[in-house]
Amino acid sequence: MSFPLAHLLPQSTGWLPTWQLVVAVAALFNTAQNFATLKLTRRIYNNVVPTTVTALQARTFAIWTLTSAVIRLYAAYNIHSKPIYDMALLSYLFAFAHFSTELLIFRTAKLSGPVLSPVIVSTTSLVWMLTQYDHYVRR
Secondary structure, three states: OOOHHHHOOOOOOOOOOHHHHHHHHHHHHHHHHHHOOEEEHHHHHHOOOHOOOOHHHHHHHHHHHHHHHHHHHHHHHHOOHHHHHHHHHHHHHHHHHHHHHHOOOOOOOOOHHHHHHHHHHHHHHHHHHHHHHHHHOOO
16 A cells, blocks of 8 residues: 555655655744744743743744745755755754754753754754765765
8 A cells, every 4th residue: 555645755765855854844833833922932942031032033933944944845855956955954054053052052941842852853864964965965
């Protein structure tokens, strides 16, 4: 029995393109929730007074997340394109740098579930993409 929507999934070999798609779709959800409410954003930046996470910050974070989602969506379907692969890789590096500095330098976040998710996703994706670079880009 085959999956009826399989033709919509990335057709490249390996799991990395599918991972890019999953992360992109999750980012689209995160974008929508940032436009709709401050609740989940305040859970990430949980080491500050809740009122310091403003609607403006949430909307800005939504656009940043949407930009990352689009890059990763393109990477899911164009995994062999060096410029797109590089942009996706850099998007994870930027996410890792952002959340690491918020945790370790600016201390706006405490190490907990809501902030662990983007740290784990960005770290895993960054390492995965670096180790698979030659497989997908330099054939």
